[in-house]
Amino acid sequence: MMGQSHAISGALVYAATASFLPEKVFGTVPGPSEILVGTLLCAGAALLPDVDHQDATPAHLLGPVSRALCRLVGRLCGGHRHATHSLLFVALTGAGTWAGVTRLGDGFTHALTFVLLFLAGRALHLHPPGHGPTAWLTSVGLAAIGTASVAAWVPGIAAWLPYTVGLGALTHVLGDFLTRRGVPLLWPLRRRFELPLIRRTGGKLETRLFVPVMTVATVAALWWTVFSPLLAVS
Known part of the structure; x- marks a missing residue:
């Protein structure tokens, strides 16, 4: 799937499940602002498994540096769609995030928030067209503003950030x-699992059906979980 498809699917899954899954996991229901922020962060986290590809969205974070790192990860993992596309990687992202927010505190939390917002902005094309300096600076600026806003108005993010990251990767x-x-799925076992509904990445089925449907569904889920309660209160 394309990066945009992954980001929208991450946003959809979070928005659609935010009203009941977090309560089962943490014993509390996130508020409207937390759901909105979590939706964006999950969209960014849904790009993390592609850290094994030098041309994927994560490779654009730091230009040549991040591209080289992604190339290195790809080589260490055996190429694209190997170790980072497994249930083990999903578990490690969630556990690693938990360890980071627990042991390193706000610095790690805010840095990861910035990265996830940057990835979401790039994948969802919330920047001028292309991959030049203007597009990169716009993505960095939006991620910085978003991170500062989260730090100021969503103080409890560390409690549910590991869940959000793991859900996005999954x-x-x-x-x-x-x-x-x-x-x-069961890496390091080599067996691959598939249900080939999408036969060509970026094909008509994905771009003309899946992406529009997931976008509409995400907006509907956010309306139900975020904006409808706010309007009811007002």
Whole structure:
């Protein structure tokens, strides 16, 4: 699947489940602002498994530096869609995020928030067209503003950030499970699992059906969980 598809699917899964899954996990229901922020962060987290590809969205974070890092990760993992597209990687992202917010505190939380917002903005094309300096600076600026806003008005983010990151990574893996190449869910076992509903990445089925439907569904879910309660209170 394309980066945009992964980001929208991450946003959709979070928005659609925010009213009941977090309560089962944490014993509390996130408020409207937390759901809105979580939707964007989950959209960004849904790009993390592609850290093994030098041309994917994560490679644009730091230009040549991040591209080289993604190339290195790809080599260490055996290429694209190997170790980082497994249930083990999903578990490690969630556990790593928990360890970071627990041991490193606000610095880690805010840095990861910035990265996820940057990835979401890039994948959802919330910047001028292209990959030049203007597009990059716009993405950085939006991520910085978003991170500062989250730090000021959503103080409890550290409690549910590991859940959000893990959910986004899982959504990505399941999305690629729907394509012809499949994913090695049980890596390091080499067997690939697939349900090839999407036979060509970026094809008409994905771009003209899946992406529009997921976008509308995300907006509907946010309306139900975020804006409808706010309007009811007012």
